[in-house]
Amino acid sequence: VDGELVDGATSVDESMLTGESLPVEKLPGDAVVGGSINLTGFFKMRALRLGADSVLSHIIKMVEQAQGSKAPIQRLADKVAGIFVPVVIGIASLSFLVWWLFGDSLTALPMSPALFGMVAFVSVLIVACPCALGLATPTAIMVGTGKGAEMGILIKGGESLERIHQIDTVVFDKTGTLTEGKPRLLQVFSANDPSGSENKVLALAASLEKGSEHPLARALLAAAEDKKMDLQPVADFKTLPGFGVEGKIGGKSLLLGNVRLMQEQDVGLDSVQDRIDQVSDKGQTPMILAVDGTVAGILGVADTVKPNAREAVDRLKGQGLEVVMLTGDNKQAAQAIAGQLGIDRVLAEV
Template sequence: MKNSTFNVTGMSCASCARTVENALNKNEDIKASVNIATEKINIEYDENKYNFEKIKKIVENSGYGLVETLSEEEKMQMYEDKIKSLRNKLILAAVFAIPLMYISMGHMMGIHLPDIVNPKKNAAIYSIVQLLLTIPVVYAGKDFFIHGFKNLVRKSPTMDSLIAMGASAAIIYSLYAIYMTITVDPEYHMNLYFESAGTIITLILLGKLLEARTKGQTSSAIKKLIGLQPKKAKIIENGVEKEVLIENIKVGDIIVVKPGEKIAVDGKIVNGNTSVDESMITGESIPVSKNIGDKVIGGSINKNGSIQFEATEIGKDTVLSQIIKLVEEAQGSKAPISRMADIVAGYFVPIVIMIATITGIVWFISGSGLTAALTFFISVLVIACPCALGLATPTSIMVGTGKGAENGILIKSGEALETAHKIKTVVLDKTGTITKGKPVLTDLKVYNSFNENEILQLAASAENNSEHPLAEAIVNGAKEKNVEFKQYDKFRAMPGYGIRATIDEKEIQIGNRKLMASRKISTEAAEKDYEILSNEGKTPMFISVNNELAGLIAVADVVKETSKEAVEKMHKLGLKVIMLTGDNEKTAKYIAKEVGIDRVIAEILPFQKSEEVKKLQEAGEFVAMVGDGINDSPALAQANVGIAIGSGTDVAIESADIVLIRNDLNDVAGAIALSKATITNIKENLFWAFFYNVIGIPFAAGIFYAFFNGPKLDPMIAAFAMSLSSVSVLMNALRLKFFKVKD
């Protein structure tokens, strides 16, 4: 089965999306899901039976269009063209609808009308002028009629069908009223409904324009990300700088970036040093120092130094392209909470047509007359809004996932965004997640009158030849203190014991108790310090010079600066935090105590991590697993929500539901808080969408007027209310833009 995403054209509401889905899903070996907010369709199909052209034909037969995936520039252009078209249609409609309202309603409000269009003096001309003014308005809204009646004939009515039926009923009855005014009774002009039809079309065009503009804001995160990538870059070719289009850059090209310029693609610095602003990609506001050998990310901004870097990833392989792809997929996906709204929206329009028809018939047979019956019939048709229901969930997901992306939190699907708000327990891997994942020099103790600087110099010089991670920690620690390294004469690594080296005719030994015991070197002076350092989760090593105890040096995988703060934030959200590690229990418990973790599960093998997560789930816990290594992948997949630290392996990131680009545990709490805020926003949208229709439709049907002598709803007011309902849902979704992920 192949999975593809395409763009659907011609949709106006959730009923349209339902129609397209149904048309495809009734075919064997096709499974389709439409997102009305993004106007995209995700289709899983048997490529041996179907291709794009066959799928396109099915969609076209249902009344809509299908376009193969467009570039972001093409999509943005299509969107701008749509807004421009709606604006032009609205202007055309308004230019004629305003005088139409003036002529039809002016005399009722005491406004002077010229005699030629005064109904008391020229009822026939008054009526015909209204008809002539209505024609351009109908032309401006012709798409409502074309799509509306087509879908009605196909037995898949949509919001356009409601508008078309309501406006057509008003126009047809008004044409009958013109005939009666001219041939039977001039007073029949009181039954004209042209202004209702014209105003309905104009107001709904206004609503569509506002909706389109607001929808554009919901996907602003994608636009910002796309805008990060420069169009051109300078490469060095045969020793000469040459400007090329970004799509012409090849892996291995050397690219020159001056201060203030954007970095074109991902790469590795080969010359120069600088600081780089990666805030739009990682959410980290502080510029990052970069030196030779460091990686740079395409789309980030070079701040203050000229550099040359080798292109390592281009096109779709860059970090920025992968982020855009993840955000697009998330915004196009559906959350489980949307299913109820989709089902209701699918049956909504036929039910509204039935309610409107029954309403009209009841009012007519009750003796209220044809005019009153028509008023209630049209009001019910035009106040109903399936759009508000259809947009409630996907717009919030679009804004929520976009907000996450702006802050370095990539949520890979609508389902992951929704599921994250249910998390009660967060399981953290230790190495590389809570800790930095790289041992560093932490302590140096000296004995028997040896000098601290001398011992660090000898230890680092001896370890400089070793590839062991603990040796690397000692060497890097010495470099940070600007220690000058000495050349050794002899070097020997002794696995399970330590190392031995000769420097300046001094025999240096660094290792464990077994090494010291084998050389009959007393470690009594260091035993107390050894126990203290061990209890702190560090790895201490004895140092001897010429068979005399000289010092105790310790390294440790230290806790990240943000880990304690991150755990505190998780606790504030009411989450239980568990550490899951293969490290020894003493070290794990020390680190857990340092950062405030509730429970430790230590000394487990990599394959047992997923089993431990499963045990927690079986005990009723809703679990998020946070990790960064290959050995975390099964546990990430097993968890209800897998969260990968972005600096981790590709396998871990692939297995996760949420990816944190920054290597910062604070973003775990941020992702969960964002999920909670998004779900609250969706529930607000759904409440108002249902509440609007539950109250609005009975009001339009005249229930309050019939039983409580309340007001009647004019069709024009109903159309205005319908337009505002969709916009209000979109505006509420946009409130998520102000959510502070880092608080």
């Protein structure tokens, strides 16, 4: 069901549809697409498109149509077979009639003319049967697409397989193809809090997020678990859709979220603006932790490149192919990933 959000606010994972690795904030009036995943908050939506009219259904139909398409060589084989079959049947029938009517006058037959004519009829069909012509091409395509599937490559149709030798450009999606498809904590900075440290910043942030299902929260919790940190209890926890979270730990008020949240809560960022810019320039999402109205630290979270992605890109470029990255993610994140992979051409926010 596709619809429109009419009440409430939430964060939605649309990576299956758009390739955007980070959640998309949804407010009243925003479109909600069936197949996306609600991550935080409750909301009401007005249904606009059901079943076959939904975006996901249209995508499925396009894939089914592509899989049912025939390669040009297969269409040619079917066309030739369509002409060849009646011609062969005609020749076989003529052979039967000739031997049946004139067999005795042509030569001494080992059997009756009618039976010998039937043998001739069947022999012509066997020798001239176009089965090989009609089956060879689809069999080759089936084997090719099957081998591709074994290697994790989905070939949508025979025509695509046949045209592979003409390729001069390879276009990759980013999320889940070139990258792992899930955010990870990459950097932690402690601000000017004299009692602070990078581990303390992470411990506080992870404690605050332990009740959240947001992908960025899961990245912090995974990092804290790797370091075997003990998380503290949180009081008055509240999710702020589009901004972050807030709560109290040990009697102190904590905020964790984006720059907009800090600005809304009048938290000064001048002393850490360079750090925020540094994290953003690397294509990471800066998560800012504030304790009692003062910035305590910054955490950089981003999707990470698959171990074999650079090798695959280099091998394709070595064959003279141009490699392009296509993503619904923001330009900074896309350029950062492209830089790690040696990809020069990037189409982001599409």
